[in-house]
Amino acid sequence: MQKNINKNWNKLLPQFYLRTNVVTIAKDLLGKVLVTQFNGILTAGRIVETEAYNGAIDKASHAFGNRRTKRTEIMFSKGGCAYVYLCYGVHHLFNVVTNTENIPHAVLIRAVEPVTGIETMLLRTNKIKLDHSITKGPGNVSKALGISTKLTGKSLLSDELFIADDDYKINKSNIVATTRIGVEYSGEDALLPYRFIIKNNPFVSGKKNY
DNA sequence: CTGACGATTCACT
């Protein structure tokens, strides 16, 4: 029936991404829907786990100290595009670039809950049946939604890749802030409460689910 | 040009 293909998505607009507080944006992204549509094949998941990377002053960020390289260059562009990079030679990690030009803020999407296109997600992840692991963890999110490093720099206002608000409301008491995962190398910045999760959601990665 | 390594995941002990 493909009833969702032509759905009128309410895409998040530039003013959402251009805001200056990346931590607030990371929190606001919880409950929004990450959508990909390639060759008419649509998949979407509700964001349930994010991490903020606070640019130049955040030791955990690739752009710490305003480090500009070919890879990080995209983080210095205007908010509202994708930063996708390859981790461990295996996993494509999807980030949302925020803030204005020359300020390299980004939000890592660590987990979503499948909304649309579950059959496609199963095919992409070589799974037989649906379970919580399909979109748990940043590498799995990209795999299920078909996101790869080819999409780095892509506008989130495009029709192939975007984030939408479908009026789903989250009770603030169900949002929990924790420390980020896998950034132990960043000293005291590893202790910052820059990871946001939806309490008790089974798709959230890591052991602690609160 | 070379070598070390990572915002991870999964199979296996």
Added chain:
DNA sequence: GTGAATCGTCAGC
């Protein structure tokens, strides 16, 4: 709990 997979990126020579 431990270790392998696997390759683009980046610093250093």
